[in-house]
Amino acid sequence: MLPASTSQLGLTGGEPTLYGDGLLELLALIRSRLPDTAVHMLSNGRRFADAAFAERYAAVGNPRLMVGIPLFGPEPGRHDFVVQADGAFDETVTGILRLGERGQRIEIRVVLQKHTAPAIIEIAEFVARNLPFVEKVALMGLEVTGLAQANLDDVWVDPYDYRAELAEAALLLRHARVRTQIYNHPLCVLERQVRPLAVRSISDWKNEYLPACEPCGLRSECGGSSSLPGTAAASTLSRWLRSRIEASQPTRTCWSIGTTGSYSRSCNHAGSTR
Numbered sequence: 001m002l003p004a005s006t007s008q009l010g011l012t013g014g015e016p017t018l019y020g021d022g023l024l025e026l027l028a029l030i031r032s033r034l035p036d037t038a039v040h041m042l043s044n045g046r047r048f049a050d051a052a053f054a055e056r057y058a059a060v061g062n063p064r065l066m067v068g069i070p071l072f073g074p075e076p077g078r079h080d081f082v083v084q085a086d087g088a089f090d091e092t093v094t095g096i097l098r099l100g101e102r103g104q105r106i107e108i109r110v111v112l113q114k115h116t117a118p119a120i121i122e123i124a125e126f127v128a129r130n131l132p133f134v135e136k137v138a139l140m141g142l143e144v145t146g147l148a149q150a151n152l153d154d155v156w157v158d159p160y161d162y163r164a165e166l167a168e169a170a171l172l173l174r175h176a177r178v179r180t181q182i183y184n185h186p187l188c189v190l191e192r193q194v195r196p197l198a199v200r201s202i203s204d205w206k207n208e209y210l211p212a213c214e215p216c217g218l219r220s221e222c223g224g225s226s227s228l229p230g231t232a233a234a235s236t237l238s239r240w241l242r243s244r245i246e247a248s249q250p251t252r253t254c255w256s257i258g259t260t261g262s263y264s265r266s267c268n269h270a271g272s273t274r
């Protein structure tokens with residue numbers, strides 16, 4: 001058994017709710033043995049469409065329990081295609097509503113990949129209009145591991161290509177007073193107005209930095225390119241560098257990036273300070 005001092009506990013699967021009563025018993029046990037532990041469970045949310053199950057989940061009564069539920073589209077077609085299951089969108093959204101009715105803590109996760117990134121603004125609008133009661137929305141860059149790695153051509157999209165839409169979606173959610181965070185993105189690829197929403201979500205030991213990161217003033221706040229797949233990392237950052245730095249012809253050591261996302265020269269070379 002974990003010590004009572006455990007600060008965080010994550011439950012994932014597969015799909016934890018498939019364990020039904022076994023999951024509810026485990027959650028009740030966690031609540032009694034680890035009352036001060038923050039518990040985060042990943043689920044597709046579909047089982048909560050069953051009002052009786054949602055009621056029993058809520059009855060566990062753990063104020064430190066949050067469920068993270070992925071949403072892959074603003075309508076059934078896109079979401080069901082990504083998860084390859086007809087009817088999944090309706091069940092997931094119904095499940096979120098059932099949990100919301102019962103005051104449960106919900107995080108919506110929007111993983112940005114080739115099939116979801118084009119709809120990021122519509123997904124944000126859907127959440128703002130229909131699910132504004134959720135505790136937070138996490139806009140997440142694709143973690144290229146496992147199945148994503150094996151199907152990279154089918155799922156990969158360069159964050160540089162959706163940066164404007166990501167910024168619009170994040171600001172839309174913020175204006176709707178939905179707490180919003182951005183995960184798994186190099187800071188320089190984000191539009192500067194949404195950089196304060198970025199979470200340094202990659203463990204320090206996983207961080208990778210390209211040579212282009214060497215002079216960057218944001219290095220201590222940024223996970224580097226570790227959220228990008230191998231060759232794509234160099235491509236993504238080099239596109240950013242081409243647009244921001246190489247076009248103005250300073251040497252690499254001339255630039256720093258402020259915490260607000262502004263760039264400034266630290267020497268007297270000619271060039272834009274954007």
Ligand code: SF4
Nearest residue numbers: 186188213216222224
């Ligand atoms: S450390 Fe590298 S990836 Fe991060 S903001 Fe700087 S240049 Fe971009």
